[in-house]
Amino acid sequence: MKDLTLKEKRKSVREYKKKKLSEEDRNFINELIQEKPLIAYDASLEFVFVEEGIEASEKLSGYAGYFGKMIEAPHYFAMLSKEEEKCVKITGYVGEWLILNALKNGIGTCWIEVKDSEQVKEILDLDTAKEIVALIAIGYPKKEYNLKNIYGRTKKGSLSTLTDLGYPNINNSFSKDVEGARKAINEIVFLNEWGNVPDIKELEERGLHEALFYMRFAPSYGNLQPWYFIVRSGEIDLVIEENKEISNDMQLLNAGIAMFYFEEGLHNSGIKGKWDLTGLESGSAIPEGYTLAGRYYL
Numbered sequence: 463m464k465d466l467t468l469k470e471k472r473k474s475v476r477e478y479k480k481k482k483l484s485e486e487d488r489n490f491i492n493e494l495i496q497e498k499p500l501i502a503y504d505a506s507l508e509f510v511f512v513e514e515g516i517e518a519s520e521k522l523s524g525y526a527g528y529f530g531k532m533i534e535a536p537h538y539f540a541m542l543s544k545e546e547e548k549c550v551k552i553t554g555y556v557g558e559w560l561i562l563n564a565l566k567n568g569i570g571t572c573w574i575e576v577k578d579s580e581q582v583k584e585i586l587d588l589d590t591a592k593e594i595v596a597l598i599a600i601g602y603p604k605k606e607y608n609l610k611n612i613y614g615r616t617k618k619g620s621l622s623t624l625t626d627l628g629y630p631n632i633n634n635s636f637s638k639d640v641e642g643a644r645k646a647i648n649e650i651v652f653l654n655e656w657g658n659v660p661d662i663k664e665l666e667e668r669g670l671h672e673a674l675f676y677m678r679f680a681p682s683y684g685n686l687q688p689w690y691f692i693v694r695s696g697e698i699d700l701v702i703e704e705n706k707e708i709s710n711d712m713q714l715l716n717a718g719i720a721m722f723y724f725e726e727g728l729h730n731s732g733i734k735g736k737w738d739l740t741g742l743e744s745g746s747a748i749p750e751g752y753t754l755a756g757r758y759y760l
């Protein structure tokens with residue numbers, strides 16, 4: 463699937479119509495989940511669909527959402543996985559895969575922080591030893607962001623022209639808005655070692671520029687965009703800026719989401735490879751306060 467420009471259009475939806483998902487969209491989502499990336503099995507990841515979202519949201523208030531502020535949605539997915547670092551990263555990776563694919567049918571979503579997994583399990587009546595790492599709100603967007611507009615017109619020649627990518631008429635009218643809140647490529651990528659900012663030409667020669675361009679649109683907790691890439695010959699390190707203000711799980715989700723986005727971008731640029739998430743040793747010095755979260759082998 464060619465998802466590059468969908469990434470530019472993706473936006474967290476915080477206001478939903480009360481209407482539940484249509485049967486067609488439920489089938490679409492169910493089929494998607496059947497086809498989830500194989501990496502999901504490494505985390506024993508489960509998506510539990512919460513049918514009565516509006517009712518649940520009142521009870522969840524205080525236990526999920528920024529500052530305990532729940533986002534009211536007709537449904538949620540509870541993302542269950544083991545409480546291991548690798549599993550939480552995989553939850554981010556696969557959750558974001560679901561989000562990007564749901565967008566193709568105009569279905570809105572938003573990651574929601576889970577502050578108290580045990581309470582949330584009790585409220586949702588889930589008897590499981592796994593942890594609820596996060597919730598994903600799901601439904602049709604209200605006025606805030608009409609996803610149907612992604613099928614509008616686009617400017618010829620822009621990076622988001624998707625004619626050759628299977629989405630011929632995508633509207634880029636939201637891109638400035640979203641892009642304005644994002645870091646520039648040269649703020650997130652280093653060549654060979656930390657601090658060595660490459661020329662965009664060098665990234666172009668390596669075919670990495672598009673993947674990095676679209677990477678910037680990945681969602682992150684509080685829009686912190688904590689990701690950095692160190693490009694070396696044959697491998698790329700993902701480094702995440704640590705943040706004492708937010709939970710470890712949210713930081714690991716940020717890392718997993720970044721991995722999905724970047725890998726997708728590379729695949730769409732015709733670059734094969736795979737992430738290694740464990741047993742990593744930094745190939746170059748990383749400053750204090752930053753963690754090596756994954757290494758992509760090209």
Ligand SMILES: Cc1cc2nc3c(=O)[nH]c(=O)nc-3n(C[C@H](O)[C@H](O)[C@H](O)COP(=O)(O)O)c2cc1C
Pocket residue numbers: 472473474475476526527528533572573574575596640679680681682683684685712715716719
């Ligand atoms: C792990 C994670 C947890 C998040 N939790 C919440 C949340 O609890 N409430 C909320 O309103 N947004 C939440 N968000 C959404 C981010 O605020 C949003 O992705 C970011 O501000 C960028 O905006 P965009 O997604 O519209 O591009 C979360 C995002 C991530 C990645």
